[in-house]
Amino acid sequence: xxxxxxxxxxxxxxxxxxxxxxxxxxxxxxxxxxxxxxxxxxxxxxxxxxxxxxxxxxxxxxxxxxxxxxxxxxxxxxxxxxxxxxxxxxxxxxxxxxxxxxxxxxxxxxxxxxxxxxxxxxxxxxxxxxxxxxxxxxxxxxxxxxxxxxxxxxxxxxxxxxxxxxxxxxxxxxxxxxxxxxxxxxxxxxxxxxxxxxxxxxxxxxxxxxxxxxxxxxxxxxxxxxxxxxxxxxxxxxxxxxxxxxxxxxxxxxxxxxxxxxxxxxxxxxxxxxxxxxxxxxxxxxxxxxxxxxxxxxxxxxxxxxxxxxxxxxxxxxxxxxxxxxxxxxxxxxxxxxxxxxxxxxxxxxxxxxxxxxxxxxxxxxxxxxxxxxxxxxxxxxxxxxxxxxxxxxxxxxxxxxxxxxxxxxxxxxxxxxxxxxxxxxxxxxxxxxxxxxxxxxxxxxxxxxxxxxxxxxxxxxxxxxxxxxxxxxxxxxxxxxxxxxxx
Numbered sequence: 001x002x003x004x005x006x007x008x009x010x011x012x013x014x015x016x017x018x019x020x021x022x023x024x025x026x027x028x029x030x031x032x033x034x035x036x037x038x039x040x041x042x043x044x045x046x047x048x049x050x051x052x053x054x055x056x057x058x059x060x061x062x063x064x065x066x067x068x069x070x071x072x073x074x075x076x077x078x079x080x081x082x083x084x085x086x087x088x089x090x091x092x093x094x095x096x097x098x099x100x101x102x103x104x105x106x107x108x109x110x111x112x113x114x115x116x117x118x119x120x121x122x123x124x125x126x127x128x129x130x131x132x133x134x135x136x137x138x139x140x141x142x143x144x145x146x147x148x149x150x151x152x153x154x155x156x157x158x159x160x161x162x163x164x165x166x167x168x169x170x171x172x173x174x175x176x177x178x179x180x181x182x183x184x185x186x187x188x189x190x191x192x193x194x195x196x197x198x199x200x201x202x203x204x205x206x207x208x209x210x211x212x213x214x215x216x217x218x219x220x221x222x223x224x225x226x227x228x229x230x231x232x233x234x235x236x237x238x239x240x241x242x243x244x245x246x247x248x249x250x251x252x253x254x255x256x257x258x259x260x261x262x263x264x265x266x267x268x269x270x271x272x273x274x275x276x277x278x279x280x281x282x283x284x285x286x287x288x289x290x291x292x293x294x295x296x297x298x299x300x301x302x303x304x305x306x307x308x309x310x311x312x313x314x315x316x317x318x319x320x321x322x323x324x325x326x327x328x329x330x331x332x333x334x335x336x337x338x339x340x341x342x343x344x345x346x347x348x349x350x351x352x353x354x355x356x357x358x359x360x361x362x363x364x365x366x367x368x369x370x371x372x373x374x375x376x377x378x379x380x381x382x383x384x385x386x387x388x389x390x391x392x393x394x395x396x397x398x399x400x401x402x403x404x405x406x407x408x409x410x411x412x413x414x415x416x417x418x419x420x421x422x423x424x425x426x427x428x429x430x431x432x433x434x435x436x437x438x439x440x441x442x443x444x445x446x447x448x449x450x451x452x453x454x455x456x457x458x459x460x461x462x463x464x465x466x467x468x469x470x471x472x473x474x475x476x477x478x479x480x481x482x483x484x485x486x487x488x
Contacts, residue, residue, distance in 0.1 A: 063174065065178070066099075066102070066174055066178045067102055069178055069181065069182060070099065070102045070103035070105075070106065070181070071103070073103055073105045073106075073181070073185060074185070075105065075140050075141075075142035075143065075185045076105045076106075076107065076140070076141060076142065077103075077105055077106050077107070077138065077139070077140050077181055077184065077185060078107050078109055078137075078138075078139040078140075078141070079096050079099065079100070079106060079107065079108045079109065079136060079137070079138060079139075079177075080109045080110075080111050080119065080123075080136065080137035080139065081093055081096055081108065081109070081110045081111065081136055082111050082113050082119070082131060082132065082133055082134065082135045082136075082137065083110065083111070083112060083113070083133055083134065084112065084113050084114050084133040085112075085114060087133070088110060089134050089151070091171075091173070092134070092136060092154070092173065093108075093110065095173045095174070095177065096108045096136070096177075099177065099181075106181075113131075113132075113133060119131065119137075120132075123137050123139070123146055123148060130148070131148055132150070134150070134151045135148055135149065135150050135151075136148075136149040136177070137149075138177065138180040138181055138183075138184050139184065140184035140185050142185075143184060143185060143186075143187070145183070145184045145185075145189075146184055147180040147183055147184055147217075149176055149177070149180060153172075153176050153215075154171055154172050154173050154176055155171065155172070179216075179217060180217070182217070183217035189217070189218070189219045190217070190218050190219070190235050190432070190436045191218070191219040191220065191221060191233060191234045191235055192213060192218060192219070192220045192221075192234065192235070192236050192237075192238055192265070192432075192436075193220075193221055193222070193223040193231060193234035193236070193237045193238065194206065194210075194220060194221070194222045194223065194238045194240065195222075195223055195224075195225070195237055195238060195239050195240070195242070196222050196223065196224040197224045197225060197226040197227065197244075198242035198243060198244040198245070198246065199242065199243035199244055200239065200240045200241055200242045200243070201240035201241050201267070201410060201414065203220075203222055205240075205414060206220075206238075206240060206413070206414060208413070208414055208415070208416055208419060209413045209414065209428070212419070212425060212428060213428070213432070216429060216432075218432060218436075220238075221233075221234065223237070225249075225250045225253055225254075226247070226250070230253070231253060231254070231257045231262065234262070235262070235263070235435070235436040236262065236263040236264065236265055236432075236435040236436055237254070237257065237262060237263070237264050237265065238264075238265045238266075238267070239264060239265070239266045239267070240267040240410060241267055241268060241269055241272050241410055242272070242277070242280060243272065243273060244277070245276070245277035245278065245279050245280055246277070246279045246280050246283070247279070248279065250279075251279050251282070251283060254283060255283075258394075258396075258402035259396045259398060259400060259402065260398075260400060261400035261401065261402060262402060263402055263403040263404065263405075263435040263436070264287075264402070264403070264404040264405070264406075264435075265404075265405050265431065265435055266284070266289070266404060266405065266406040266407070267406075267407055267409070267410040267413065268291055268340055268406065268407070268408050268409075268410070269338065269339075269340060269408070269409065269410050269411075270294060270295040270296070270338055270339065270340040270369075270408070272291075272340070274291050274293075275293060284406065286394075287352065287354065287392040287394060287404045287406075288345055288346075288348050288352055288354040288390075288392055289342060289354075289390055289392060289404065289406045290342060290343035291340055291341075291342055291343075291408065292340060292341045292342060292343060292366050292382065292386075293340075293366075293368055294340070294341075294366040294367050294368040294369065294381075295311060295338060295339070295340065295366070295367050295369060295375075296311070296313060296336075296339045296340060296341045296360060296364060296365075296366060296386050296388060296408065297310050297311055297364060297365055297366070297367050297375055297377070298310045298311070298312075298313050298360060298361055298364050299361060299362075299363035299364055299365065299377075301361075301363045302360075302361025302362060302363050302364065304361075305360060305361030305364070306361075307335055310375060311337065311338050311339075311375065312335060312336075312337050313335070313336045313337075313339055313360055313364070313388065314333065314334065314335055314336075315334055315336055315358035315359060315360060315388050315389070316358070316359050316360075316361070317332045317334075317357065317358060318355065318356050318357060318358070318359060320355050320357065320391065321434075322357060322391060322430050322431070322433075322434050323357060323430065325430065326423065326426055326427065326430060329426075331423040331426040331427075332423065333422055333423050334358070334412065334422050334423065334424060334427060335412070335418055335421075335422050336358070336388060336408070336409040336411070336412060337409065337411045337412075337415070337418075338409065338411065339388055339408040339409035340408035340409070341360070341364075341366055341386035341387060341388055341408055342386075342387045342388070342390055342406065342408060343387070344356070344385075344386075344387050345387065345390065351394055351395040351396070352392060352393070352394045352395075353392065353393050354390055354391070354392040354393075355390065355391050355392075356387040356389070356390060357388075357389040357390060357391050357405070357407075358387075358388040358389035358407070359385050359386060359387055359388055360385060360386040360388060361385070362384065362385050363383065363384070364383070364384070364385070364386045365377050365381045365382060365383040365384075365386075366381055366382045366386065367381055368381075388407065388408050388409070389405070389406065389407040389408065390404075390405070390406045390407075391403070391404070391405050391406075391434065392404045392406075403434060403435055405431050405434065405435060412424050412427075413428065
């Protein structure tokens with residue numbers, strides 16, 4: 001055995017092996033090992049998702065909340081990534097592949113729409129969202145429900161105070177994908193009923209709100225109790241500026257709805273004739289909500305409490321469960337145009353709690369626009385901090401809890417300009433999360449940064465050290481090679 005080994009070693013010591021075949025053999029073995037390692041690592045990644053995300057924003061990293069949701073999936077989900085002419089969204093594909101690794105019920109299907117145009121008609125979308133290149137389609141065959149996510153859906157915006165504009169701030173791949181998966185796999189979708197029959201805002205007038213809710217996994221339907229419809233199948237009822245009073249039967253139906261745990265979303269404006277609607281007013285008062293006659297006007301003394309005009313109020317958010325995430329995240333810039341105010345909540349019965357959500361500056365006042373149509377403060381006008389939005393909860397004898405959110409302005413939810421220039425969308429999500437907490441599909445998943453953070457004085461130390469270290473290392477290596485030659 002030793003002779004054979006010695007002979008083999010002697011063979012490899014021959015010049016033809018030392019300078020040719022042996023080197024080629026070693027190179028071939030090295031390349032083969034690299035290929036096998038690469039294939040093995042990729043197989044482990046596909047099977048177990050062991051690859052770590054070292055990108056500066058960790059955009060492909062999934063949270064424990066997502067992992068828990070995927071572990072509980074009871075239905076299969078298909079994730080289609082549409083592309084054209086080989087131009088795939090690489091970032092989106094990497095995120096989708098991670099979802100496929102985390103759950104056996106997830107299947108990722110990259111689809112070239114040039115080769116499979118039928119998919120565009122199969123998942124037609126709606127007026128606001130249509131399937132196109134870079135769209136992700138989240139589909140659940142079991143429920144027959146799907147969700148289209150365009151590239152813009154994965155971007156979040158922030159407000160640049162210096163420039164006074166909104167700009168792209170973060171990437172929300174995980175948040176949007178996980179919420180869409182929850183939406184398409186749910187047996188029941190949270191639904192907002194829109195009350196009709198009293199000259200309220202119609203569904204057409206509320207289209208900006210309903211489209212936004214739909215894009216965030218909420219359904220909306222109209223309900224007309226005067227026409228014999230019921231409140232069954234809805235989770236919350238929107239009462240948007242009625243101009244005619246409710247009948248006794250309607251009040252009874254709404255009361256039965258709230259006693260069963262149903263919740264109310266109330267919008268008002270300063271021109272609404274609430275004082276001439278005793279039944280409607282009694283419903284509001286049962287939750288400690290008492291609207292004031294007149295328009296809320298900011299005081300010039302309260303700098304920062306209004307925008308250009310005194311009736312364009314920029315309210316302050318009080319810190320309650322609903323608003324804490326908005327305040328801490330800096331998403332508290334809202335604009336109420338022509339709002340009414342409510343009586344400041346006082347002492348309530350033991351089964352009712354009520355909080356002020358939005359309020360004016362300390363010197364605002366309520367101006368009744370009668371024969372004297374001026375907005376200037378007059379003697380007798382109520383002055384001080386005005387409650388502009390309230391949130392009430394009542395415990396019923398049955399043990400059910402009903403909730404009411406009331407706000408003295410409807411433009412916040414209907415005006416397209418406000419959707420583009422304020423954080424009303426984030427505010428709406430918080431409202432819906434409070435009114436329909438048991439069925440919400442809006443998850444508390446943070447978006448990752450869209451841009452690499454700029455260098456700061458403190459962050460330059462490492463960069464400078466690397467710039468100095470690299471040439472110094474080259475010099476040291478050069479000296480290590482040259483000094484022995486010099487001493488020969």
